[in-house]
Amino acid sequence: MTPDAAPAASAAPAATHEPLPVRPLRAEDWDSWYRCLEVAFGGEEDQPEARQLWRDLTELDRSLTVRDGEQVVASAGAFSFRMSVPGGAVLPTAGVTMVGVLPTHRRRGVLTSLMRRQLADVRARGEALAVLTASEPAIYGRFGYGLATWRMEITAPSPRVGVPRTPVDGLRLRLADPVGSAPACEQLYATRVPLRPGMLERRPGWERWPLLDAPGSREGASPLQCVLAEDAASGRLLGYARYSVQTSWPGDIPAGVVKVRDVEAASPEVYAQLWGFLLGLDLTDSVNAPNRPVDDPLLHLVDDPRRLRPTLGDALFVRLVDVGAALRARGYAAPVGVVLEVTDDFCPWNAGRWRLECSGPGKEAVCDPTTEQADLTLSVRELGSAYLGGVTLAALAAAGRVRELRPGALAEASRAFASDVAPWLPHGF
Structure with a gap:
């Protein structure tokens, strides 16, 4: 489950507000934190059985809250998952969840603050990937999440x-x-x-x-x-x-x-x-x-x-938190040797050129920063979409979201990123 706050179609200019601090969730605040989430989603209360399960599964050290005075006005959390990637490896992955902002506190930078703090925490834990399911997909592209699987x-x-x-x-x-x-x-x-x-x-x-x-x-x-x-x-x-x-x-x-x-x-x-x-x-x-x-x-x-x-x-949206580590960890369906120029405004440590090399299926991949000429340019969002092999780089290029600078590089990379079986998220979170 990844609740979130949808952007309004139009709105008057927001008043200037002091930034509200993002803090870790305390166990005694769980009920008010979760109720904030329910209200952000319209106010209907969960069934008691579901509510108890979410309470039991909540990882307090990965859960964040924003208060305005004594009121909880925003929430975000993450689960410590392990997810399969092409090649058969199963990688530590942050499962982003419980994201909600009260309607009274939208357009004040609260969600951006939560996402920025959360991705910094994910990086500090050494997790190269973050994933989520989205009630409003339009929200998460600006934070670098790309649609990677369909159901x-x-x-x-x-x-x-x-x-x-x-x-x-x-x-x-x-x-x-x-x-x-x-x-x-x-x-x-x-x-x-x-x-x-x-x-x-x-x-x-x-x-x-x-x-x-x-x-x-x-x-x-x-x-x-x-x-x-x-x-x-x-x-x-x-x-x-x-x-x-x-x-x-x-x-x-x-x-x-x-x-x-x-x-x-x-x-x-x-x-x-x-x-x-x-x-x-x-x-x-x-x-x-x-x-x-x-x-x-x-x-x-x-x-x-x-x-x-x-x-x-x-279904699943994928975000590469550490481009080099993430691209080294998965397998590739064909030999590949390309320089990717990656833009990432939200996690600047990913921005720049990366040389990806792998001699083929079952072989170890290398992905390191480089000053060589780029073969393809794309944002970290497109890398997230292509990462599990269910969305091709060629399709993203046809949509104008990947640009080929060296003839042949797109076909080479698109073949290598492919998966024999479609990626799939068997259940939500």
Whole structure:
């Protein structure tokens, strides 16, 4: 969850105000800090279960507050994540969250002060990356965050969509308690993280997030359910799906909706079995999955992909806090040797020319400051967009956001930054 304060379409010139100091959050101030966040988002209170989870997950030493007198008027926080990047490395990453400014204190530089302090803290911790999801994407570009991943929502009329289900010897599907089965599911999830850029390791406490199931937030659906795909002989977990069912009986005809939360599997065959189960549930006639990767195998499993009605939404925004360290840490899909001229007004230590060299997949990359002639010019925002391999430098150049100075450099760099699989954020924060 990354709440924030949206810019107004137009406003009168703001009055001059003294800067308000940014301070660390104290444990005793958490309730007022979080209530500020809720008000910045319109005032609706979270369900108690969700509120308690956020309280438990808050890292006080990474949370910031701004007060005007005794009133909390702004908030920001970060989680200490580890995120997969192209090449399979999993890097320490700041997950920016809980960003909100009261409507009475907008256009006074409060958000800018919070972002500046937060990025300085991230740098001091030695984290090369910061990431966020944005309720208002227009806000974060000016702080150097670039859109790096998309999510795909599918809504399928299940009776009209077929999934070939090749029998898998020794496989059984079993309904299980979501909470009781969570440890085994988490172990399987952990094996999937290095295989797709943008996925987050779940630190202790975060295993509760996929299980959050407050009755007040179900919108008429059932409690969370879980189906396990197991090896019948050994009991080893091979895949799982979490979902709920929203029943409906228009004219006494069953028309329930299967709401899919998670699907993970260790093999394509098991993945197909799980989707066949979800699409074939009794008393339902549609399946909705709001967050799938844009290259989800389901697009190629079904016999009529048009009926999935895929739609795109923005997901993860990436910010390189240390350009050199971040570019050295990821892998590259092809040999590359380019000089990047990077602009970064908000974190000036990144600005300048950087020579990036890598001899190909699986090889160590080098990225150091240089005085050589630049081959490409771009801002740190474009580097963030391209970093996980889901947005190409060539596409950004076509939008006028990357400029090629040496013929051939764009194609070379764009190929190298690519990823075989689309980056994906499996859940918000």
